[in-house]
Amino acid sequence: MHLRRALPLLAGTMLLPLLAACGSEDKANDPTELTVLAAASLTDVFKEAGKAYEKDHPGTKVKFSFAGSQELAAQVRQGAPADALVTADTKTMNDLSQETNTPQVIAKNRLTIATAKNNPKNIKTLSDLSRSDLKVVLAAPEVPVGRYSKKILDAQHVTVKPVSQEPNVRAVLSKVSLGEADAGIVYVTDATKDKVATVTVPDDQNAVASYPAATLKTSKHKSEAADFVKWLSTNDAQKLLRTAGFQQP
Template structure:
C-alpha cells in the first residue's frame, strides 16, 4: 500500500527536471529583442510615433524608441557620442556636417513653411510682408535651427525685416508660443500647424522654401543591420502613406 502511494510522487519528482529543461530550451530558442534609438527632428514627432507603432507591428522582435529635438540639438548629441542607431534631420546641411558619423543618407520626405497665427487670425496677417508690422509680436526659430534658417531665407528674399520677440530652439516651441497667445505669429512647417489650434497663412510656392528630411544609420550603432532596415522602411509605401497623411511631401 505504501509503495503504491509513493509512485505518483516519484513520477512528479521526475517530471520537474524535465519541465525545467524544456523551459531552458525555450528561453535559449527565443530571439532577443532589439531596441533601436532614433534621433529625429521635432517636426516629425507625431508622425514618427505612428510610424514606430506600425514598424514594431511588422517587426515583432524590434522596439523603436525616439528622441525628438531640433536638428542642431540632435547633431550635438551625435558628436557627444550619445548612444543611438539612426538619425533623421529636417535639413540636408546638418546631415552633411555629420557625414563622418553616418552612412549615406536617404531623403524620406519634404516640407514647406507656413505662417501660424492666433486662431481666426485676429491681427489680419495676409502675407510674409505683414510680419514686419510694428504692432505684431512675431516669434521665429533660432537661425541655427533648420526652420529658423529657412525662415530667414524666405524673409530675406522678400526683403522683409522682422524683429522677433524670441528665437526658439525648435519648431514646436515656435508653435507653442503662438498657441499660448505669447506671440501673434510665427513661421513653422505646414505639418506642425495642421494639427494645432492656430490659423495659417499660406506662403506661395514662389516665396517658400523646401525642407528635405534625410535619414541615415549612425556608424556607432550597435544594431547596424536593424537600424538600416528601419531607415529603408521609411521609404516603403506604408511609411510614405503615413508621412503623406501627416502633410509631408514626397521626397
C-alpha cells in the same frame, strides 16, 4: 566522497549549463530596441510610424528621441547611444558625414505662417510680419526651420525683430497657440496639429525642407537600423507621411 554528498553537487553541476542555456534563450528572444534621433517636426507622424513598424517587425522595438536637428547633431557628436538619425535639413546631416552612413531623403516640407486662431491681427503676407504692432516668434537661426525662415524673409526683404528665438519648430508653434506671440513661421505639417490659423506662403516665396535619414556608424544594431531607414521609403511609411502633410521626397 560519500555518494549522498556527491549527488547534490553533481545535480548542481548539471543544472548550471541548463540555466545558462535558458538565460541565453530568453535574451535571444528579447526584441531589438532601436533608438532613432528625429527632428521635432516628425514627432506625431513618427509615433504612428513606429507603431506600424513594430507591428510588421515583431522582433524590433523603436524608441524615438525628438529635438531640433541642431540638438540631435550635438548628441551624435557627443557619442549618444543611438542607431539612426533623421534631420529636417540636408546641411545638418551632411555635416555629420563622419558619423553617419549614406543618407536618403524620405520626405519634404514647406513653411507657413501660424497665427492666433481666426487670425485677429489680419496677417496676410510675409511682409506683414515686419509690422511694429505684431509679436513674432521665430526659430533660432541655427535650427533648420529658423534658417529656412531667414532665407524666405531675406528674399522678400522683410525685416523681423522676433520677441524670441526658439530651439525647435514645436516651441514656435507653442508660443503662438498659447497667445504669447501673434505669429510665427513653422512647417505646414506642424500647423495642422494645434489650435492656430495659417497664412499660406506662396510657392515662389517659400522654401522646401528635405528630411534625410541615415544609420549611425556607432549603432550596435546595424542591420536592424538599416532595415528601419529603408522602410521609411516604402509605400506604407510614405502613406503615413503623406497623410501627415509631408511631401514626396
